[in-house]
Amino acid sequence: NAGVTQTPKFQVLKTGQSMTLQCAQDMNHNSMYWYRQDPGMGLRLIYYSASEGTTDKGEVPNGYNVSRLNKREFSLRLESAAPSQTSVYFCASSPILVTEQFFGPGTRLTVL
């Protein structure tokens, strides 16, 4: 099992460009999450999906949209990237909400 996978691993964008971060899990988990990690800030929740077909805002949702494409996949879209969105983005999944979460390898995004 691959666990949680994310693509791409690295990305550089110019201000105003758009992109989608992809996440997939093969553990048959119901819940999936997107976090961002900034130096000295810990992890902050952007969006989460309790189960297939549902998505909800987390702590820092502004500037992002998500799609729970199916049970396996949960994507994060930046419609118009800003330098403040430079960060490392982690996708995670768990069997149900707020049980032990399993994290993907992360995407390092730089917005110039």
Added chain:
Amino acid sequence: ELKVEQNPLFLSMQEGKNYTIYCNYSTTSDRLYWYRQDPGKSLESLFVLLSNGAVKQEGRLMASLDTKARLSTLHITAAVHDLSATYFCAVDRAGYALNFGKGTSLLVTP
């Protein structure tokens, strides 16, 4: 608002020494998680603490939870270099997500 505070944020310790990392949180929760992150890597689950008084041990690390004091500790025994990493605690936030502390960066030196 649920706040999770870790102490210390940076820790340099010698091999062979013992030390404790503290995780305080501001609202009632019975579930607390500890994760480890190596530089440039993802987060790896270390411990899941699901009730008051829970104690888990893995190698040189031992985690405990006191829900009445809203405190969890991660105790390191006889530190070795391989334990150098950043350690995060995370607390159940209102039943839908985890709220993470800022992390404790641990460096174990010879």
